[in-house]
Each structure stands twice: as structure tokens, then as C-alpha cells.
Amino acid sequence: MREKIPIVIPKSRTRQMVLSEPVLHPEKSKALLTCPLYPSFCLFHPSLTNKHYRGVPHATVIQRLHNQIVMGTCPYCQSVTYTGDTICYSCGRILANIRSDKFAMEQQFHRGSLDSTFKMTKKPTKGGVVQTHTGRNVNIMKSRRNRTRHLVLLFFVAFIMLAPQVRENIFQKWAPGIQEYVMLMAETDLAVYDNVATFTVDRTIVVTNSNSVGWLYEDIVIPTDVESLYGQDTDFSYVNGDLPSPTSIIQEVKSVNLLFTSGGSIIDDMIAIPTDGSILSYEDKTITSKGHYVWWPGYGADNNSCHVGNCVKLELHLQPGETVVFSFQATVTSTSYSWWDGSRVDTIIEGLDEAINVDNSGKFSDIELRGGGERSQDFSSPYWYDRGTRGGVTHGYAINAQEQVVLETAELISSSLPEGLQDNAYAYARATFDYMHKHITYDKNAPNPARSGPLCLEESTGDCDEQTNAFLSLLRVKNIPGWYVFGALTGDYDYWEAHGWGYIMLPMSESWCESRNIELDTCFVEGSVDVVNNKWLLHTPNAYIAWVEEPDSTGTLLNSYYSPGKYSSNGLVRAPPHYSTIGDVDTSGGKYQVKPVKEILR
Numbered sequence: 001m002r003e004k005i006p007i008v009i010p011k012s013r014t015r016q017m018v019l020s021e022p023v024l025h026p027e028k029s030k031a032l033l034t035c036p037l038y039p040s041f042c043l044f045h046p047s048l049t050n051k052h053y054r055g056v057p058h059a060t061v062i063q064r065l066h067n068q069i070v071m072g073t074c075p076y077c078q079s080v081t082y083t084g085d086t087i088c089y090s091c092g093r094i095l096a097n098i099r100s101d102k103f104a105m106e107q108q109f110h111r112g113s114l115d116s117t118f119k120m121t122k123k124p125t126k127g128g129v130v131q132t133h134t135g136r137n138v139n140i141m142k143s144r145r146n147r148t149r150h151l152v153l154l155f156f157v158a159f160i161m162l163a164p165q166v167r168e169n170i171f172q173k174w175a176p177g178i179q180e181y182v183m184l185m186a187e188t189d190l191a192v193y194d195n196v197a198t199f200t201v202d203r204t205i206v207v208t209n210s211n212s213v214g215w216l217y218e219d220i221v222i223p224t225d226v227e228s229l230y231g232q233d234t235d236f237s238y239v240n241g242d243l244p245s246p247t248s249i250i251q252e253v254k255s256v257n258l259l260f261t262s263g264g265s266i267i268d269d270m271i272a273i274p275t276d277g278s279i280l281s282y283e284d285k286t287i288t289s290k291g292h293y294v295w296w297p298g299y300g301a302d303n304n305s306c307h308v309g310n311c312v313k314l315e316l317h318l319q320p321g322e323t324v325v326f327s328f329q330a331t332v333t334s335t336s337y338s339w340w341d342g343s344r345v346d347t348i349i350e351g352l353d354e355a356i357n358v359d360n361s362g363k364f365s366d367i368e369l370r371g372g373g374e375r376s377q378d379f380s381s382p383y384w385y386d387r388g389t390r391g392g393v394t395h396g397y398a399i400n401a402q403e404q405v406v407l408e409t410a411e412l413i414s415s416s417l418p419e420g421l422q423d424n425a426y427a428y429a430r431a432t433f434d435y436m437h438k439h440i441t442y443d444k445n446a447p448n449p450a451r452s453g454p455l456c457l458e459e460s461t462g463d464c465d466e467q468t469n470a471f472l473s474l475l476r477v478k479n480i481p482g483w484y485v486f487g488a489l490t491g492d493y494d495y496w497e498a499h500g501w502g503y504i505m506l507p508m509s510e511s512w513c514e515s516r517n518i519e520l521d522t523c524f525v526e527g528s529v530d531v532v533n534n535k536w537l538l539h540t541p542n543a544y545i546a547w548v549e550e551p552d553s554t555g556t557l558l559n560s561y562y563s564p565g566k567y568s569s570n571g572l573v574r575a576p577p578h579y580s581t582i583g584d585v586d587t588s589g590g591k592y593q594v595k596p597v598k599e600i601l602r
Helices: 103-109 144-161 164-186 364-369 371-379 404-415 425-439 453-459 464-477 510-515 556-562
Strands: 022-024 031-033 048-051 060-064 069-073 129-131 137-139 191-209 214-221 249-261 267-273 293-295 311-318 323-335 383-386 397-400 482-490 496-507 524-529 543-548 565-567 572-574 578-594
Touching: 191 214, 191 311, 191 482, 214 572, 311 323, 323 543, 364 371, 364 425, 364 496, 371 482, 371 496, 397 453, 397 464, 404 425, 404 453, 404 464, 425 464, 425 496, 453 464, 464 482, 464 496, 482 578, 496 543, 496 578
Parallel strands: none
Antiparallel strands: 022 031, 048 060, 060 069, 129 137, 191 323, 191 572, 191 578, 214 311, 214 565, 249 267, 249 323, 293 311, 383 397, 482 496, 482 543, 496 524
């Protein structure tokens, strides 16, 4: 029977060990001695000594003097180590080189001093417990980072062990989601929006007259309440007798006022404008203290009527040297709303229960079967708004779905769609949105008149109108209805700019509608898309809606909106509108973030 040689146990052990069979070190040709535990056995041998080296984390060495066979313990996990080891082969932590005071700091901590590094505990403890420079005991093996690394490694090994077919199926299912998650985590360029905001937006115009008596006629569109399905009280209707689902109000107009001054801070007149659609004829007009006329007659064809929905009409009479400042102030409550049912949409936003995504979207052929086909008839024509000829230059249609560059771009987008999504209306519209965001830059100095959709694509740049022209041109290649909404946009409710963006119509799939007992004719969404500001099927409170485009094949309504009036040319100057916020902004319902990351369609 082989004689067992007693050895001295390191300070961190509470039990004594007896030398047993040699075990070969994985990296050494020498034998490494290990011992089983005997709780009741306590022996000491004068030929063995403990070595400690200036408090640097390292293996505590037990050395047998006569043949120099040495062993020690890892200060982190208490596993057996061999002198000269630079790492622990059990826990993988780097060990100090006992010949170098700096090795531990350089390889393990990368900063700090020798005095602040981990040390062995003064009293016996369980594995992984070390002592900080302040004397506090910590268990470094319970680090969340270590556990996370172990779990990741475990899942990776398990994935490798799977059959090739299983690995491929898992990768196809989860890889797009992982890719999108990584992009979201890496993206730092984000926008933060209030969920609900109540504010008063002011649109001020200054008119000055320097010569003889001058005049000005102007129409100002009166904003209306905007529903999640514009102009409708309900959206989905049901075949099983359930009541139709009500729409949500995304912009509620509280009040509208028209103020007049003579260029100073004193208000000459303030007129409350009704928001319920009531009218005031020219014959019953209001006359201001300075002799100007104000009335709100409703829509009509004659000069005394509104040419764009409901409006306020002004007739100003200016004497030589007179200045008139009129301010149109609308107080609204604007609420965030999403027509997109995506994993990135914050749950505080309304609309998710009746929203669309790539999974429940219908095909291009479903579009004309929704909403009585009205949107398809009104807003899917390949041509829209002929700007005519100006200065000898023919500017053509703002939206043109038949130009070669538009057709080629549409084909490129279609070819990028995953298999099975070639006819998916949502997939194409979203891919078009992401294409625009990636390839078209914003032009702060856009020309006048604005670029058409094809020209915006050719030059890869454009402002809000021009990029919307391009976006809607690409949609109309596939007969997806798209139209305009006009208003103003702000970042912090301080400075506003006039703004135009798009509305689109997308159908849900027949199977999705039938599974929920929804009438096919009502099973669709109409939502806001702002390409320039990365808002996909999303309304945000910082977007003030003045007018949503109405169907008009002649372009008269749009011309009337773009050209709201006329004035005398002899010395009269009308400055462009200036937007601002009056008073405080009341926000509620929290905030949410939107990141400019494309959707991984699958």
C-alpha cells in the first residue's frame, strides 16, 4: 500500500488534505498533486511551507522542499493550480505571475494600483470569495456578467449540437429579429415624443402697404377634429351583430381665434371662429375696428365662398403706410396614434388593437375591395397635380408613377422583399419607406417649384413635399392609395415650420378579417406616414393638421390651398406665415421613443 504524505493546507482551507494519486496537469508533463478531504485528519509536516507574494492575486503555493513539487489554489474559485500558471484552468480567471507585481493589474484590471487589487481573505471562506482593498469580502463568481457569459456559451453549444435542418429553421425564424434588435440597440439617433399634448399654435402674417390704398383677400382653412379613420365615427363593422368599433380622436380642436393688431402689442380686435361648421355669410360679415372684413361662408364656387373646405375669409383695406398683422390661433389637443402593430411601438400609444403589420396585411388586389373602392379610385392614379409650365420650363406632375426612374426603383424594392411577400401591400409600402429613409437625403434649400417624385429619386434629395411626392409615386406603381396632409411641425413646441406629409390606405388580409368577424369592406387602415421625420403609420402631437387632402381630379382644391388669396401689387407686401406657440404646453400620458431603424420583414 502506497504511503500517504501529509501536507500543509493553505490558509483559505478549513479542512486538512492528504496526498493521494498524482494527476497529470493538462499543460504540463509533471505530476500535479491533489488530495481528498478528511475532516477529522490534521497533520503538519516541517518540510512544507506556504508562500505568499505581496498581496497580489495569485495561487497560494504549497511547496514540498525536497523535490520542488508545488501546488496551490486559485484565489477566485479555490481550484488547484500549478506554480507559474497564468490562468486558472477551472474558472478561466487570469492569475498573477509571482515574479511580476504589475502582471495582475495589467492583465486583470487594466487600471488601479497594487493596493486596490483583490486579495485572499484573511479567514477561510467558500470558493470565489476574495477581499477588496477596503477589507470587504465579495464573491466574484456570482457576477451577473459571469452568469450571462455562461448562459450564452451554453446556448451556443446547444445550438451547435442540433441537427443541421433544425439549426437552419431556428436561424431563419429568429435571425431577422436578432438583427433588428442589434440595430435598435446600436442606434442612438432617436426622437422623443409626448403621448398627449394640448397647445395653441399661432400663424401670423404681416401685411404692409407703402403707397396708395391697397387691398388683400385671403382664405385660412379652419382645422377640424381628426379621427383615426378620417371623417368617420367608426372603423370596423362586424358581421355577427356586434356594434362597430369607434374611432379615436387624434386631433381635437378646442378653439379658434383671429386677432388683429397694427404692428404693436395692443390687440385691436379678437374674433372667435366657430369650429362646429356653422357659417357666416359675406352679407353678415364682421367688420373690425380698422374697417377690415371677416366672414366664414363654407365651401362654394363664387369668390365670397371658401375654395378649400371650411375657412375664414379676410378682406383687408390698407391706407398708405398702414401695417396690419393678423394672427390665426388654434388650440388643439393632439394624441399619439399608431396604425402599425409592431414590436417597436410603445404600448402607451393608442391604436395597436386595430393596427396592421406584415402578418395580417392583405394583397394589392384587396385594396379595391375595401372602403367601397373609393380610396383606390381617388388616390391611386399614376399622375397627380400637374404644375404646368413656369418661366418656359415644364414641371409636369408632382406625383408620377410612370416615369422610368420610379418604375425601376419600384422593381428594385419589390425584388428585395422576402419570398412570399411579393404581393403583400404592407411589406411593399414599408420597404419603400425604408428605402426612402436610407437613400434620400433632406434638402433644406429645395427649389421652387418643388421637385417631382421622379426628380427627387433621380437627385436622391428633397424636402418634405418632394420626398412625399417620391414616396407616393412609388406606392401608386402598385395601386396603393396615397394622398397629402398639410399643417405644421415643431420639435419642442417653440419654433414651427409649415409641413406636408402623406396618408396611405392598406388592407388587412381576408383571413384575418374573417377570423374576427369583420366586414371585408371595412377591414383596412388609413394612416399617416412622414418619410422625412421617420414616422411610419404614426401620428405624433407635434404635428398640427390643418387640412387633409380631399378627392379632386382637377387639382383645384390643391391650387386653392397653395394659393390662399391675392393682393394689390402697388406697394403692398405680404410676408410669409410665421408659426409659434402661444402660452404653455400641457403634456400628459408619458413619452416614448422612435428610432430610425428599418423593419426586418419576414
